Amino acid sequence: MNWLLVVAGAMVGAPLRFLTDRAVQSRHDTVFPWGTFAVNVAGSLILGALTGAAVSGAASSYLQLLLGTGLCGALTTYSTFSYETLRLAVDGARGLAAANVAASVLAGLVAAFAGAAGAQALWG
Numbered sequence: 001m002n003w004l005l006v007v008a009g010a011m012v013g014a015p016l017r018f019l020t021d022r023a024v025q026s027r028h029d030t031v032f033p034w035g036t037f038a039v040n041v042a043g044s045l046i047l048g049a050l051t052g053a054a055v056s057g058a059a060s061s062y063l064q065l066l067l068g069t070g071l072c073g074a075l076t077t078y079s080t081f082s083y084e085t086l087r088l089a090v091d092g093a094r095g096l097a098a099a100n101v102a103a104s105v106l107a108g109l110v111a112a113f114a115g116a117a118g119a120q121a122l123w124g
Contacts, residue, residue, distance in 0.1 A: 010071070021038070036081050038117070055124075085100050
Protein backbone atom coordinates (compact mmCIF):
# COMPACT_ATOMS: atom_id res chain seq x y z
CA MET A 1 0.00 0.00 0.00
CA ASN A 2 2.77 2.46 0.91
CA TRP A 3 4.51 2.10 -2.42
CA LEU A 4 1.25 2.91 -4.20
CA LEU A 5 1.12 6.26 -2.40
CA VAL A 6 4.68 7.03 -3.47
CA VAL A 7 3.91 6.05 -7.08
CA ALA A 8 0.70 8.12 -7.10
CA GLY A 9 2.56 11.19 -5.83
CA ALA A 10 5.36 10.69 -8.34
CA MET A 11 2.84 10.36 -11.17
CA VAL A 12 1.76 13.92 -10.42
CA GLY A 13 5.16 15.33 -9.47
CA ALA A 14 7.14 14.27 -12.54
CA PRO A 15 4.82 15.80 -15.17
CA LEU A 16 4.37 18.85 -12.95
CA ARG A 17 8.15 19.31 -12.91
CA PHE A 18 8.39 19.04 -16.68
CA LEU A 19 5.49 21.42 -17.34
CA THR A 20 6.65 23.97 -14.76
CA ASP A 21 10.22 23.88 -16.02
CA ARG A 22 9.12 24.42 -19.61
CA ALA A 23 6.66 27.20 -18.68
CA VAL A 24 9.20 29.09 -16.57
CA GLN A 25 12.12 28.61 -18.95
CA SER A 26 10.11 29.75 -21.99
CA ARG A 27 9.53 33.14 -20.36
CA HIS A 28 13.24 33.98 -20.05
CA ASP A 29 15.92 34.53 -22.65
CA THR A 30 18.80 33.48 -20.42
CA VAL A 31 20.94 30.40 -19.90
CA PHE A 32 20.25 30.43 -16.15
CA PRO A 33 18.11 27.38 -15.33
CA TRP A 34 15.14 29.23 -13.81
CA GLY A 35 12.80 26.29 -14.41
CA THR A 36 14.80 23.85 -12.30
CA PHE A 37 15.38 26.57 -9.72
CA ALA A 38 11.61 27.16 -9.47
CA VAL A 39 10.64 23.51 -9.05
CA ASN A 40 13.36 22.90 -6.47
CA VAL A 41 12.34 25.91 -4.38
CA ALA A 42 8.63 25.03 -4.68
CA GLY A 43 9.34 21.44 -3.69
CA SER A 44 11.38 22.61 -0.70
CA LEU A 45 8.50 24.83 0.41
CA ILE A 46 5.98 22.00 0.09
CA LEU A 47 8.23 19.55 1.92
CA GLY A 48 8.90 22.07 4.68
CA ALA A 49 5.17 22.69 5.10
CA LEU A 50 4.48 18.97 5.14
CA THR A 51 7.18 18.43 7.75
CA GLY A 52 5.77 21.22 9.90
CA ALA A 53 2.30 19.71 9.58
CA ALA A 54 3.60 16.26 10.51
CA VAL A 55 5.43 17.59 13.57
CA SER A 56 2.19 19.27 14.65
CA GLY A 57 0.24 16.07 14.14
CA ALA A 58 -1.78 17.46 11.22
CA ALA A 59 -0.28 15.23 8.52
CA SER A 60 -0.42 11.45 8.57
CA SER A 61 2.35 9.12 7.50
CA TYR A 62 0.28 8.31 4.41
CA LEU A 63 0.20 11.98 3.42
CA GLN A 64 3.95 12.17 3.97
CA LEU A 65 4.45 9.24 1.60
CA LEU A 66 2.09 10.67 -1.02
CA LEU A 67 3.29 14.29 -0.96
CA GLY A 68 6.74 14.13 0.60
CA THR A 69 8.31 11.06 -0.92
CA GLY A 70 6.18 10.78 -4.07
CA LEU A 71 5.24 14.29 -5.19
CA CYS A 72 8.24 16.22 -3.87
CA GLY A 73 10.63 13.41 -4.78
CA ALA A 74 9.54 13.58 -8.41
CA LEU A 75 9.00 17.34 -8.51
CA THR A 76 12.45 18.33 -7.31
CA THR A 77 15.59 17.32 -9.12
CA TYR A 78 19.10 17.32 -7.78
CA SER A 79 20.47 15.54 -10.84
CA THR A 80 19.14 18.15 -13.29
CA PHE A 81 20.39 20.93 -11.01
CA SER A 82 23.85 19.32 -11.02
CA TYR A 83 23.84 18.76 -14.77
CA GLU A 84 22.72 22.32 -15.57
CA THR A 85 25.33 23.76 -13.19
CA LEU A 86 28.04 21.68 -14.84
CA ARG A 87 26.86 22.77 -18.32
CA LEU A 88 27.03 26.42 -17.27
CA ALA A 89 30.60 25.97 -16.03
CA VAL A 90 31.73 24.01 -19.11
CA ASP A 91 30.18 26.61 -21.43
CA GLY A 92 32.19 29.37 -19.72
CA ALA A 93 29.44 30.82 -17.54
CA ARG A 94 31.21 30.02 -14.29
CA GLY A 95 29.70 33.00 -12.49
CA LEU A 96 26.20 31.81 -13.35
CA ALA A 97 27.14 28.28 -12.28
CA ALA A 98 28.30 29.55 -8.89
CA ALA A 99 25.20 31.73 -8.59
CA ASN A 100 23.01 28.74 -9.41
CA VAL A 101 24.59 26.69 -6.62
CA ALA A 102 24.44 29.48 -4.04
CA ALA A 103 20.93 30.68 -4.93
CA SER A 104 19.47 27.17 -5.18
CA VAL A 105 20.84 26.01 -1.83
CA LEU A 106 19.96 29.26 -0.04
CA ALA A 107 16.48 29.61 -1.56
CA GLY A 108 15.74 25.93 -0.98
CA LEU A 109 16.69 26.17 2.70
CA VAL A 110 14.73 29.40 3.19
CA ALA A 111 11.69 27.88 1.49
CA ALA A 112 11.87 24.71 3.61
CA PHE A 113 12.17 26.68 6.85
CA ALA A 114 9.39 29.06 5.78
CA GLY A 115 7.12 26.14 4.94
CA ALA A 116 7.80 24.44 8.26
CA ALA A 117 7.31 27.66 10.22
CA GLY A 118 4.08 28.43 8.36
CA ALA A 119 2.70 24.97 9.02
CA GLN A 120 3.68 25.11 12.68
CA ALA A 121 1.98 28.51 13.02
CA LEU A 122 -1.14 27.12 11.34
CA TRP A 123 -1.36 23.76 13.09
CA GLY A 124 1.10 24.00 15.98
